Amino acid sequence: MTAVTPAPPSTAGAPAPADIAPGSRSGGRSRLRAAAGFAFGAALLFAVAPLALSDFRLALLAKYLCVAMVAVGIGIAWGRGGMLTLGQGVFFGLGGYAMAMHLKLADAGPGGMPDFMQLYGQLDELPVWWRPFASPWFALPATVLLPMAVAFGLGSLVFRRRVRGAYFAILSQALAAAMVILLIGQQGTTGGTNGLTDIQGFFGYDLDDPVNQRMVYFIIAGVLLALLALARQLIHSRYGELLVAVRDSEERVRFLGYDPASVKLVAYVVAAGMAGLAGALFVPAVGIISPALIGIVPSIEFVIGVAVGGRATLLGPVLGAVAVAWARTALSERFPGTWTYLQGLLFVVVVAFLPGGLASLWALARRRDAGPEQSRRGWPAPARRRASRAEAHR
Amino acid sequence: MSDDRLDGLSVRDVRVSFDGFTAVDGVSLEVPAGDIRFLIGPNGAGKTTLVDAITGLVRATGSVCFGDQELLGRPVHRISRLGIGRTFQTSTIFEELSVVQNLDIAAGARRSWATLARRRRGIPDEVAAALETVGLTGRADQLAGTLAHGQKQWLEIGMLLVQDARLLLLDEPVAGMSHEERDATGALLETVSRDRTVVVIEHDMDFLRRFARSVTVLHAGKVLSEGTVAQVQADPRVQEVYLGHPVDAGPVPSGLEA
Ligand SMILES: Nc1ncnc2c1ncn2[C@@H]1O[C@H](COP(=O)(O)OP(=O)(O)OP(=O)(O)O)[C@@H](O)[C@H]1O
Numbered sequence: 001m002t003a004v005t006p007a008p009p010s011t012a013g014a015p016a017p018a019d020i021a022p023g024s025r026s027g028g029r030s031r032l033r034a035a036a037g038f039a040f041g042a043a044l045l046f047a048v049a050p051l052a053l054s055d056f057r058l059a060l061l062a063k064y065l066c067v068a069m070v071a072v073g074i075g076i077a078w079g080r081g082g083m084l085t086l087g088q089g090v091f092f093g094l095g096g097y098a099m100a101m102h103l104k105l106a107d108a109g110p111g112g113m114p115d116f117m118q119l120y121g122q123l124d125e126l127p128v129w130w131r132p133f134a135s136p137w138f139a140l141p142a143t144v145l146l147p148m149a150v151a152f153g154l155g156s157l158v159f160r161r162r163v164r165g166a167y168f169a170i171l172s173q174a175l176a177a178a179m180v181i182l183l184i185g186q187q188g189t190t191g192g193t194n195g196l197t198d199i200q201g202f203f204g205y206d207l208d209d210p211v212n213q214r215m216v217y218f219i220i221a222g223v224l225l226a227l228l229a230l231a232r233q234l235i236h237s238r239y240g241e242l243l244v245a246v247r248d249s250e251e252r253v254r255f256l257g258y259d260p261a262s263v264k265l266v267a268y269v270v271a272a273g274m275a276g277l278a279g280a281l282f283v284p285a286v287g288i289i290s291p292a293l294i295g296i297v298p299s300i301e302f303v304i305g306v307a308v309g310g311r312a313t314l315l316g317p318v319l320g321a322v323a324v325a326w327a328r329t330a331l332s333e334r335f336p337g338t339w340t341y342l343q344g345l346l347f348v349v350v351v352a353f354l355p356g357g358l359a360s361l362w363a364l365a366r367r368r369d370a371g372p373e374q375s376r377r378g379w380p381a382p383a384r385r386r387a388s389r390a391e392a393h394r
Numbered sequence: 395m396s397d398d399r400l401d402g403l404s405v406r407d408v409r410v411s412f413d414g415f416t417a418v419d420g421v422s423l424e425v426p427a428g429d430i431r432f433l434i435g436p437n438g439a440g441k442t443t444l445v446d447a448i449t450g451l452v453r454a455t456g457s458v459c460f461g462d463q464e465l466l467g468r469p470v471h472r473i474s475r476l477g478i479g480r481t482f483q484t485s486t487i488f489e490e491l492s493v494v495q496n497l498d499i500a501a502g503a504r505r506s507w508a509t510l511a512r513r514r515r516g517i518p519d520e521v522a523a524a525l526e527t528v529g530l531t532g533r534a535d536q537l538a539g540t541l542a543h544g545q546k547q548w549l550e551i552g553m554l555l556v557q558d559a560r561l562l563l564l565d566e567p568v569a570g571m572s573h574e575e576r577d578a579t580g581a582l583l584e585t586v587s588r589d590r591t592v593v594v595i596e597h598d599m600d601f602l603r604r605f606a607r608s609v610t611v612l613h614a615g616k617v618l619s620e621g622t623v624a625q626v627q628a629d630p631r632v633q634e635v636y637l638g639h640p641v642d643a644g645p646v647p648s649g650l651e652a
């Protein structure tokens with residue numbers, strides 16, 4: 001009979017234990033549970049947190065929730081689709097810059113120019129590519145569609161050529177690095193290393209006013225819940241099942257008549273859209289977007305939270321992202337300089353000893369309660385011997 | 395969806411080389427519609443590689459037609475959509491998904507994105523029919539990874555059925571099966587071949603004698619012999635290869651000393 005075999009270290013994204021609910025799960029009950037879960041989450045985010053936290057802490061939480069949005073997307077692309085997206089900062093940045101450009105232009109008023117342009121760029125008129133961002137009708141959709149379009153272009157090139165595993169991860173990293181270099185190099189029009197700072201208003205609301213900061217927090221909390229609902233729908237749809245199948249045995253899916261490249265592409269594009277939206281909302285929450293917030297290091301940090309929480313689950317990435325971001329703030333206040341090492345250590349420990357993240361501990365405990373017949377569940381050990389042999393010859 | 399036409403497979407002068415080593419060396423064979431053709435030969439004869447070539451996994455020269463469609467040169471998923479289904483020597487079901495989910499995915503290559511975005515409700519008809527045919531109805535909701543070995547193989551065949559494959563290429567489907575499981579698999583092949591063409595790679599001679607309608611023997615990348623079971627068994631060249639007589643001593647495959 002089937003033994004519980006450890007996952008073969010086949011790709012950089014070694015298969016995570018999928019927490020997919022088998023077909024037996026009665027649809028009605030699980031839907032009820034999900035609704036209760038969402039209600040609980042909403043109560044926590046909309047009632048408990050605003051009452052319990054100071055304005056300062058609430059603003060921090062708003063920032064963490066933006067990171068959590070990125071994490072939801074990574075959970076889909078990496079946890080479900082096996083694509084180790086180490087460059088989500090790019091999409092976060094595209095969304096963030098699109099929003100910040102609009103807000104900067106709105107701050108400057110009609111016909112005005114952002115302050116830094118005269119300072120560094122000695123420009124006397126707005127660059128052409130800035131102009132459309134003056135309109136909210138362009139800028140707002142762009143925060144999501146721009147990252148999705150870039151992900152689509154990149155994904156189409158990469159997945160069809162069967163770039164995956166570590167190669168894909170490195171490529172995503174390179175993209176993040178390239179974007180940072182580009183931004184810094186074009187200081188006159190991008191704000192360079194400083195980024196776009198000192199953002200005052202958000203669609204007519206003064207961001208210095210704590211009441212408006214609260215409003216931004218509520219928007220962020222609402223969007224996060226909506227993204228979670230979307231992710232849940234995606235995971236439980238036929239597409240979600242297919243995505244797991246592609247993750248575990250891409251070749252087999254191909255022999256069933258699917259093109260795995262387009263299956264992966266969808267998950268990648270969705271994840272990019274979520275990261276873009278997160279970046280866009282990060283800007284009013286924090287008042288700045290800069291290369292340091294979207295480069296290689298933040299891109300890796302996005303992934304660490306997901307790994308810690310449990311990449312293949314719905315809530316794991318969110319909780320992990322918030323926990324890691326919170327730990328970062330708490331610890332780097334007290335022990336500046338050690339956080340980076342601690343974080344690296346955390347990542348290694350989780351990947352090596354708990355590939356399913358903290359969520360797998362929770363699942364384990366639940367299964368133990370449920371009785372022995374449910375507890376037999378190994379890591380996926382997809383049979384790809386044959387396929388990989390042939391692939392070596394491509 | 396599919397047309398119910400029964401098609402035959404026609405392989406002409408197919409060649410596959412790996413870095414100068416020719417694994418399939420000018421193979422030609424005709425499998426008439428509705429046949430159960432057994433493909434046998436010693437280890438390394440090129441059986442699997444031939445199936446790889448037919449299904450687009452390795453590059454090959456020559457021609458492979460199913461019905462009037464040329465297969466060579468098309469990508470794997472397009473060949474699959476023409477009604478060619480295969481299994482692998484090792485089981486390749488999705489162990490982390492349930493039996494129904496496995497079958498549902500196999501049934502879905504022609505689904506629209508709108509259908510994919512929705513949740514599966516209940517068990518689609520073609521999936522239920524396949525469950526019945528391969529005898530896994532009682533296991534529908536079990537995780538595929540927890541099935542017994544034989545059941546995994548049947549699930550693979552079931553996936554080909556819902557996939558609407560009209561040509562089934564099975565690579566050692568009964569390896570490791572018990573006697574009862576072999577019998578059940580043989581019966582399954584006979585059912586399935588009523589409206590499909592079946593090619594089976596197999597080492598098990600007993601299984602071959604009972605269920606083959608025709609046999610092709612491959613050796614060192616070439617067709618050595620072809621015909622009915624009796625004809626092939628009587629062929630002295632086959633006996634040479636299989637019994638390891640000095641002429642062209644191929645490796646004696648285990649379990650083949652029939
Ligand atoms: N990808 C590959 N690269 C190099 N050599 C290969 C490759 N695939 C197959 N071969 C070689 O081609 C020959 C035929 O292999 P193939 O797997 O087709 O044999 P087979 O008849 O299926 O054998 P078996 O009964 O052991 O499954 C073998 O010598 C094998 O080593």
Ligand SMILES: [Mg+2]
Nearest residue numbers: 441442443483
């Ligand atoms: Mg073989």
